[in-house]
Amino acid sequence: MARIIAGVTTSHVPAIGAAIDNKKTDQPYWQRVFSGFEKTKAWMAKARPDVIIGIYNDHASAFSVELVPTFALGCAPEFPPADEGWGPRPVPVVKGHPELAAHIAQSVILDEFDLTVVNKMQVDHGLTVPLNLLCGSPAQWPCPVIPLAVNVVLYPPPTGHRCFMLGRALRKAIRSWPEDLRVVVLGTGGMSHQISGPRAGLINSKFDKAFLDNLTRDPKKLTRIPHVEYMREAGAEGIELVMWLIMRGALDDKVDEVYRFYTVPASNTAVGHIILENRRGK
Amino acid sequence: MPRTQQDYDDIPGTFVFDAERSRQGYGINMFCMSLMKDENRKAFRADEAEYLKRFPLTPEQTRAILDRNYNRMLELGGNIYFTAKLGATDGHSFQHLAALMTGMSQEDYAAMMLAGGRTVEGNRSKSGKDARRKAGAKRKAGAKRKAGAKRG
Numbered sequence: 001m002a003r004i005i006a007g008v009t010t011s012h013v014p015a016i017g018a019a020i021d022n023k024k025t026d027q028p029y030w031q032r033v034f035s036g037f038e039k040t041k042a043w044m045a046k047a048r049p050d051v052i053i054g055i056y057n058d059h060a061s062a063f064s065v066e067l068v069p070t071f072a073l074g075c076a077p078e079f080p081p082a083d084e085g086w087g088p089r090p091v092p093v094v095k096g097h098p099e100l101a102a103h104i105a106q107s108v109i110l111d112e113f114d115l116t117v118v119n120k121m122q123v124d125h126g127l128t129v130p131l132n133l134l135c136g137s138p139a140q141w142p143c144p145v146i147p148l149a150v151n152v153v154l155y156p157p158p159t160g161h162r163c164f165m166l167g168r169a170l171r172k173a174i175r176s177w178p179e180d181l182r183v184v185v186l187g188t189g190g191m192s193h194q195i196s197g198p199r200a201g202l203i204n205s206k207f208d209k210a211f212l213d214n215l216t217r218d219p220k221k222l223t224r225i226p227h228v229e230y231m232r233e234a235g236a237e238g239i240e241l242v243m244w245l246i247m248r249g250a251l252d253d254k255v256d257e258v259y260r261f262y263t264v265p266a267s268n269t270a271v272g273h274i275i276l277e278n279r280r281g282k
Numbered sequence: 283m284p285r286t287q288q289d290y291d292d293i294p295g296t297f298v299f300d301a302e303r304s305r306q307g308y309g310i311n312m313f314c315m316s317l318m319k320d321e322n323r324k325a326f327r328a329d330e331a332e333y334l335k336r337f338p339l340t341p342e343q344t345r346a347i348l349d350r351n352y353n354r355m356l357e358l359g360g361n362i363y364f365t366a367k368l369g370a371t372d373g374h375s376f377q378h379l380a381a382l383m384t385g386m387s388q389e390d391y392a393a394m395m396l397a398g399g400r401t402v403e404g405n406r407s408k409s410g411k412d413a414r415r416k417a418g419a420k421r422k423a424g425a426k427r428k429a430g431a432k433r434g
């Protein structure tokens with residue numbers, strides 16, 4: 001049976017990708033950010049997941065305003081990096097796991113989560129930057145990745161509670177897959193940031209730290225945060241944090257926090273990162 | 283028809299890209315999306331006003347785009363992930379746009395971010411209602427003192 005061994009969350013700031021692509025990672029500004037992921041890479045090498053479920057949002061790359069799916073599951077064999085205006089990022093093509101993805105789609109839809117099945121999709125920095133932070137810059141990503149794109153661009157995104165419950169449904173789907181696979185669920189985005197309007201530049205470290213604390217200890221409390229509070233406290237774009245709750249919903253109630261990192265800023269954003277392990281997964 | 287008031291309209295300096303703005307700003311965002319193609323960028327640069335006629339835009343929206351008035355674009359239904367493509371077409375970094383929207387120089391904006399960003403204290407609410415509620419437990423004066431500190 002497939003099982004979720006851990007959940008990881010990290011911000012997906014595009015400038016982090018640009019720093020990698022333009023070989024600026026040694027600059028002191030970027031060292032402060034990247035040094036926080038050295039332990040992560042070592043952890044990943046040891047965890048050796050067979051599949052990653054990559055929860056992220058598209059930034060007007062694969063989806064314009066013509067079509068805005070709330071939850072879209074990537075069921076294709078592969079997902080090329082999107083051209084976000086400067087040519088596609090020089091990162092490996094994301095290889096999917098179409099069989100498991102189809103199983104997940106079927107399971108969660110019957111579990112009353114009406115997600116959109118996507119058989120052709122390009123993936124942008126929202127997914128590829130976190131993969132760099134977890135895996136570095138290898139010639140191929142170490143395992144298949146099933147992308148789950150969540151709308152957090154057009155208001156309203158799904159509620160935190162809905163996201164958490166989708167995580168629960170994901171967990172059920174994964175557990176009912178007969179093959180013995182080690183799965184890591186990756187939640188991305190956040191933490192506090194606002195990149196639009198006169199209030200751009202907002203950072204709220206106090207909110208972020210409390211969010212990280214509760215993500216480990218009391219995630220149900222986080223599921224009750226209304227959208228207006230995310231936007232007020234963590235910035236208009238800080239609402240992306242609801243995606244972290246899908247990851248948390250997919251984990252067991254009691255988890256071990258094995259690593260945490262937080263720094264301000266990367267470009268306009270507070271960078272937060274956490275690794276939570278399921279106890280039974282060990 | 284006037285815009286329906288929403289709870290998040292009370293957040294200062296923020297234009298939430300909701301269903302109503304998305305409907306209104308469809309032309310702005312599809313114009314920005316078109317700039318992902320080099321041939322379109324070239325056509326836009328050759329004659330901006332002429333190129334904009336390809337999209338369903340109101341005169342106000344066209345003006346905001348030609349003037350590079352990014353806050354006005356957001357107010358009229360543009361979304362930042364889309365309007366950023368216009369900024370990129372003009373050769374600007376994202377931080378340039380962010381500074382522009384906040385009315386700060388790029389240097390001051392970058393310095394504010396390095397110093398920890400814009401504080402939420404004093405920036406929660408237009409009405410002040412929420413600021414009082416949030417800061418109440420920690421004494422209002424403390425929250426007020428901090429409010430100006432990081433505004434840059």
